[in-house]
Amino acid sequence: MLEVKDLKVYFRTREGNVHAVDGVSFHVDEGESLGIVGESGSGKSVTSLSIMRLLQIPPAQIMDGSSIVFQDAELVDMEESEMRKIRGRQIAMIFQDPMTSLNPVLTVERQLIEPLQLHLGLSRGEAHNRARELLEAVGIPDAERRLRSYPHQFSGGMRQRVMIAIAIAANPKLLIADEPTTALDVTVQAQILELINRLRRDLGTSVMLITHDLGVVAGMTDRIIVMYAGKIAETASTDELFANPRHPYTLGLLSAVPRLDEERPTELQTIPGSPPDQLHPIEGCPFQPRCPFVLPQCKQYPPARKIAGNHVAYCWVDVTDPEEQKRAMQRGFIPLTEIGRSYLAQS
């Protein structure tokens, strides 16, 4: 349904080009839920903004050769007037911070009715009724009265529900959720994730979930892409990625966070060093300065290593090779944690 090919997005700054997204290809199937995992600066948000054509150009620049095809239409060079028929209607997006994404001086009803009238051509009365139904669908009590409220009169979780109601108003084919729960408390996060899951089931919407939290994608997605420094490090089905991670960065991420489902280690494994500098990208694999498995050939960008089915890791090293592991352990790498190992044994 959505096919992104060799997407490159650079930002022009006084100091030079920032390579925010640097050659990313992936696809989203009908009804599928895809997770994009990465830390700040990995390019995950710029990727989603490019799909929505919401990047400010300049300073952003989508480089030649990039392609984003949605239902047979190329979005990269689409006229803005055409794009408006897709944005909100076919592809909708929810953002991290619902307070800054909602208009503070308009009632929730005005903001909900806008997409209904614009995209679906509903009359005022029809739109009002539909708006109330939408608020009820996202679990906001007393919907009729709440329609007349302003965003600041809602709590953070409720605001995020309003955003979701607006996003699904025109029954989009694809919902892009960019860190939808990062600003929320855990108990509210659980509510919102459950809501997104339920809507996906009921409406058959495809979901692209962008997050830094591996825990969130574990329960929410069918397939995952791990991004690092504007590039894809590894991609696999969700079960496969957690059971059989093959990129040293994925391995590092999985063991660098303390986890409730594991024995408590005396000391956490760290990923040494700092996040990459996208202004001065290094030759070859961007993870090499922090990687315990690093080899001389990492100075060249690694080819795709096909593991099984759609599982691909961009790494020169076979991290399951005992010799490579021994070498990495001398550099302080601790192989998969206890539960990881028992999990592997079971599956």
Next chain:
Amino acid sequence: MEKPAGTATVNATDALMRVEDLVMHFPITQGILVQRQVGAIKAVDGVSLSVKRGQTLGLVGESGSGKSTIGRCIVRLYKPTSGHIYLDNDDLAVAQGTQLREVRRRVQMIFQDPYASLNPRFTVGGLIAEPMQIHKTGSKAEIRERVEQLLDRVGMNRRFIDRYPHEFSGGQRQRLAIARAIAIEPEFIIADEPVSALDVSIRAQILNLMQRLQDQMGLTYLFVSHDLSVVRHVAPRIAVMYLGKIMEVSDRDEIYSNPLHPYSSALLSAVPIANPRVEKQRKRIILKGDLPSPIHIPPGCRFHTRCPIAQDICRQVEPPLEDKTGSNHLAACHFSDRVGSLTKAGSVQGLGTL
């Protein structure tokens, strides 16, 4: 300062920090010329805690629970409405002038956002030296020498001494904030969400650093966080707060394997776990609605409006925080014996690996 009789808590003898009946109400006023108090935000509404010397107490809660306010009362960024904060036998809640300065020397704080907590006009050297200059711990040369040692200690290069905070990443800045906090060799450190603003790959570095410093310097931490997995990693004893009160306090393994308050149980079940297999079979307790306003706290048990097992008594009688097991596992719930059944099926506790 004399300690009032009869307030000794369990193990009070080896507690470095004891908070007793702490109340912090922020008044809400109305009127332009004549300000009249019309209500109060009850951020902290009667909290007692103690932290053993050399240990870490994890203080967990969601936004609006009052956990950060407690930290800020302890360093006296706020003057508490009532209650006591004992550091050994000095009461910080009423200390002032020289005594307050003396006590503050022993208590330092690390904040969440290292982008906001470091003055951008100071060099690294200036930032770390400032607390030592305020407390006059040595000559200029001595302080400079000490700054260099501190940089070593937090894993930063000595060459960075004349650089400015904006040249560093979030993780490096948090290292600088830590160097600044330990510069005057405090005994007690309040860490308010110290890793929440950092990238996942950097968090482990900072947590390990804090742990190492604790071992080396015998520091005592109050670790304030909303992240239950992080708190479990750092704190052998954990307190859970909700709407200005402690709901449950217990040793680490107890609270995670056998929570006795429905709120702790709901919090635990809400934490996403990076394991699809676990996620698929988990049963979550989804709490209804939102946090009530701290201005109008619900009567009886303050959690009853969202509690999955609330009964009539919960709406009328506030349950005391009391030991439920005889092993210093305190919970404020009328029905703590029923909490277990809430979570048996496939929750974190159901994993049996803890």
